[in-house]
Amino acid sequence: MEVFLQQIINGLVLGSMYALIALGYTMVYGIINLINFAHGEVLMVGALTSWTIIRWMQEAMPWAPGWLILLISLLIAFVVCSALNFAIEKIAYRPLRNSPKLAPLITAIGMSLLLQTLAMMIWKPNYKPYPTLLPTEPFQVGGAVITVTQLFILGATAVSLSVLMWLVHYTRLGRAMRATAENPRCGADGRAA
DSSP: OHHHHHHHHHHHHHHHHHHHHHHHHHHHHHHHOOOOTTHHHHHHHHHHHHHHHHHHHHHHOTTSOHHHHHHHHHHHHHHHHHHHHHHHIIIIIGGGTTSOTHHHHHHHHHHHHHHHHHHHHHHOSSOOOOOOOSOOOOEEETTEEEOHHHHHHHHHHHHHHHHHHHHHHHSHHHHHHHHHHHOTTBOTTSSBO
């Protein structure tokens, strides 16, 4: 029974990470019918940005608690990834919105390669261990163990999915996203383009 419970915990944590990544792919594809091959690279830039901020903060503020450093680094990574996604959409994808399907696909692959190359130039292509900032002492749950990091992943996924559900179903932006998914020619204000 303990092994079964441990595998459920492990599966929920791994599934949560997969769900967050897949959600980004499906939202982009569902709304603009484009497979964003640069999606993984944007996640990579976010992780490397967070890693860089953590290293800087650990050197500048060795007295700061790990959870605070992690929170600040994640917020900065969110901003960087949002700005990067916005720039990619404006520069690479929007000009090709009404072009044949092959052009945006090639652009998405090119954007992926560009981000990989830039990341290797900025951060160098060597292994970078992500520092352990949360307590490592696991909790016992019915014979199985769960770490603070796993609880953080489950909590972050639950919050992210809840906020996204609220955004899509109860806001004007969500209504515009649903309308665009139904009819790509529909404008954000609900009128046909």
